[in-house]
Amino acid sequence: MHLNIPQQPPLEEVASKSSLRQRQQQSKTTDPGNSESDPAKKENKKKNSKPQRNGISVLDVIRVLVTLVLASCGMSYYMTSSESLLWGYRPWFSRVPVLMRFLQGPLVLTPEQLSLYNGTDTNLPIYLSVNGTVFDVSANPLVYGPGGHYNFFTGRDATRAFVTGCFQEDLTHDMRGVEDMFMPIDDEAELATLSSGEKKVRREQDRRMAKARVQKQVAHWANFFRDHKKYFEVGRVVGLEDEGEIRELCNSAIQQRPKRKDMEKKAKRKN
Known part of the structure; x- marks a missing residue:
């Protein structure tokens, strides 16, 4: 009985085929086109897949x-x-005196206390008051210090003099009657044509307008010192009382009174 026994391939052929398979596997792992097996390729692919940001950044x-x-x-x-x-x-906080006054709080002075700050005591600052508000003017001693042109304003509230311009007679806070300097002077012939009622209405209107002008003048001078780059507000003066009877207008204030005709001419020009 004859048995067919399969012949085994020679050992050299088996070894050759095994070596061929190993080379094929190595070529797959080292193939430059195979991006899945290359870590560097994977990293580059991730970087390239990120969206690029264009434009101006906050740092720029x-x-x-x-x-x-x-x-x-x-x-x-x-x-x-x-x-x-x-x-x-x-800025106000960059000025040492202003900053120190802010930290210490506003001053409250009586007229007697305010009178000490007129520049005669070199250890004290120089103060003046407009409409009850006290301002430090120490930064300009040549003007407001002893011997200065406007030293008479210091150590007091002389609001009336600021408005009237009478620096000798009106160094006071008492503003009663100051509005008269803005009351227009009527022409006698025209005034005679008006009834008593018309005269009364006109006078009331004139007085309201005159008081408004006084308030505007006072605000102008208060803002002048408040907004000045050298001066600053330090507090208020309290206890100011009117002085007896109403003062008469000084000559300078009387001369400033406008004539109604001139006022009407100006109004027509504006229109």
Whole structure:
């Protein structure tokens, strides 16, 4: 009986086929086109897949703003002859006296206490008052100090003199009757044509307008000292009382009284 026994391939052929399979596997793992097996390819693919951001970032904006601020400060320093980096603007908190007064709180002075701040005592600041508000004018001693042109304003509330311009007669806070300097002077012939009722109405209107002008003048001078780059508000004076009878207008104030005809001409020009 003859049995068919399969012949085994030679050992050399088996070894050759095994070596061929190993080379094929190695070529697959080292294939440069195979991106899945290459870590570097995977990383690059992840980077490339991220969306690219274009435009201006917040950091760029900050850099531009800082550059503009520095350029402005430099120009201010040059144009103001090395006096200011902010084009002459000085915040109140950068002025030591103002800051100290803010921290200490506003002063409340009586007229007697205010009179001590007239510049004669060099250890005290120089104060003046407008409409009850006290201002420190120590920064300008040549004007408000002893011997200065306006030293008579210091140590008191002389609001009346600020309005009338009578620096000798009206160094007082008493404003009664000051509105008369703004009351128009009527033409006698025209006034004779009006009835008593018309005269009364006209006079009441004139007085309201005159008082408004007085208030405007007072506010002007108070704001002058309040907004001045050298002066500043420090508090208030209390206990101011009117002085006896109503004062008569000084000559300077009387001369400033307008004529009704002139007022009407100005009104027509404006219209």
